[in-house]
Amino acid sequence: MIEVKDLVRQFKTGDRTIKPVNGVSFELEKGTLASIVGKSGSGKSTLLSLLGALDKPTSGDVVVDGVSLAGLPDGKLTEYRRRDIGFVFQQFNLIPNLSAIDNVMLPMEFAGMRKGARLERARTLLEQVQLDPEKHSRRINRLSGGEQQRVAIARALGNEPKLILADEPTGNLDEQTGDHIIELLSSLSRDHNTTILVVTHDRTLAQKTDRRFRLQQGQLTEEAVRPRVVAGA
Numbered sequence: 001m002i003e004v005k006d007l008v009r010q011f012k013t014g015d016r017t018i019k020p021v022n023g024v025s026f027e028l029e030k031g032t033l034a035s036i037v038g039k040s041g042s043g044k045s046t047l048l049s050l051l052g053a054l055d056k057p058t059s060g061d062v063v064v065d066g067v068s069l070a071g072l073p074d075g076k077l078t079e080y081r082r083r084d085i086g087f088v089f090q091q092f093n094l095i096p097n098l099s100a101i102d103n104v105m106l107p108m109e110f111a112g113m114r115k116g117a118r119l120e121r122a123r124t125l126l127e128q129v130q131l132d133p134e135k136h137s138r139r140i141n142r143l144s145g146g147e148q149q150r151v152a153i154a155r156a157l158g159n160e161p162k163l164i165l166a167d168e169p170t171g172n173l174d175e176q177t178g179d180h181i182i183e184l185l186s187s188l189s190r191d192h193n194t195t196i197l198v199v200t201h202d203r204t205l206a207q208k209t210d211r212r213f214r215l216q217q218g219q220l221t222e223e224a225v226r227p228r229v230v231a232g233a
């Protein structure tokens, strides 16, 4: 469970101060697929960086399974980032000269997993994201955008993170490939019981998430969830 408590991040440039995140609070249950929409510059990436401990808040806290990030020293924050968070970014952040499978294995190596175990797990994950087996050994720069995004998702799942943070995961993809990625994220949140938070401009993607938030003037509001139709009611 992720609890975000009154998070504030301010930036000072010259004599101007802006607060793209200005008192954001929410909770996400395990296994939830959630989305955040908002205008360009509204603070979505800033919020993701705070949740992933890539940046520190001006005030407020993020509590992950009862552990407060505000109370952790830098070394423990690095550990949290490596072990508990999976990042899926638009530019993929994969290493172009390494094969798909080597990219997926890399974070597992950092986490100290043995080679045999790494290889087996990376194969399984690439199968789960449905990357053609003959492409597992292919270099990243010889894969399509959609295939690279699958590899990025497999890599993010490597250490069974508590939370996957995805910044515009469909941003560089055509509509059909984007739809596959949406389905994939949706089934992963169910099957792995992983909490996934997606930042997107893509309305189709946002519509398919369990919970939908909008970031506006530093504040997060939740869009009303359509009432569930109860059979026989």
Ligand SMILES: Nc1ncnc2c1ncn2[C@@H]1O[C@H](COP(=O)(O)OP(=O)(O)OP(=O)(O)O)[C@@H](O)[C@H]1O
Pocket: 011, 012, 013, 018, 020, 038, 039, 040, 041, 042, 043, 044, 045, 046, 047
């Ligand atoms: N390190 C920084 N120093 C100063 N200002 C910053 C810094 N990082 C972000 N900002 C500002 O904070 C605001 C929010 O930026 P952010 O990147 O979080 O927006 P976003 O919603 O992710 O935008 P986009 O949809 O265009 O990616 C912007 O006005 C940006 O210029």
